[in-house]
Amino acid sequence: MGKLKTLLEDIYISYELLSSHDRRAALINEMQLLEGKTIHCFTCPGTCCTGQANSMQITPIEALEILKGLEADSFSEDDREKLKNTLKNTVAKYRLNVEIYTGKRNSQTLRKNYTCPFFNNGSLGCGLSRSSKPYGCLGFNPKQEKDNGQSCSSNLDLLSEREKKFKTTEDMANQEISRQFNLPWDKQNIPQALLDIMDRLYT
Ligand code: SF4
Ligand code: SF4
Known part of the structure; x- marks a missing residue:
């Protein structure tokens, strides 16, 4: 069994954490319900995934689940280097490894916009499976047909319900x-999070 698969299975068992898909099920269902009403992203240029509006950050478990969804354990050395180079290029292009502090009080850093390395132009959209997509991406959807990003928003109720339900196990x-x-x-932007995990996992 690959390193990532072994690690994730240990974590799911040790902390009684539901699977990647089951913890996202409510968000995936909502997206499918909207699609059933022809409210979807298929004609959108991907406003929320590009440097125009994307500043998505993910937790360590989300980073591991993205890599699992990509089947990173089965990658050849070349494929792994190719993915790392794509991630590194995004980090360099948007200076995602350079922190900008917004104020002394909370030592908060500015969330920078970047075009997600998993975004495919046009109707292809996100290259990740729904079962491994960041929670925030799943919860952000259009509200009307052919909206093309004009009035999309996060379903905060559903996102906070999901978070509350799994908070204890996900925190552990x-x-x-x-x-x-x-x-x-x-929490970290997607490319830097994956690079940090890959550098430590596949040495
Ligand atoms: S993971 Fe997918 S949905 Fe989320 S920002 Fe990247 S391309 Fe967009
Ligand atoms: S959620 Fe909105 S902005 Fe993002 S791809 Fe879909 S339609 Fe476009």
């Missing part, structure tokens, strides 16, 4: 992943 899983990999962040 995230702490364990951070401890094992010595990660210096709780």
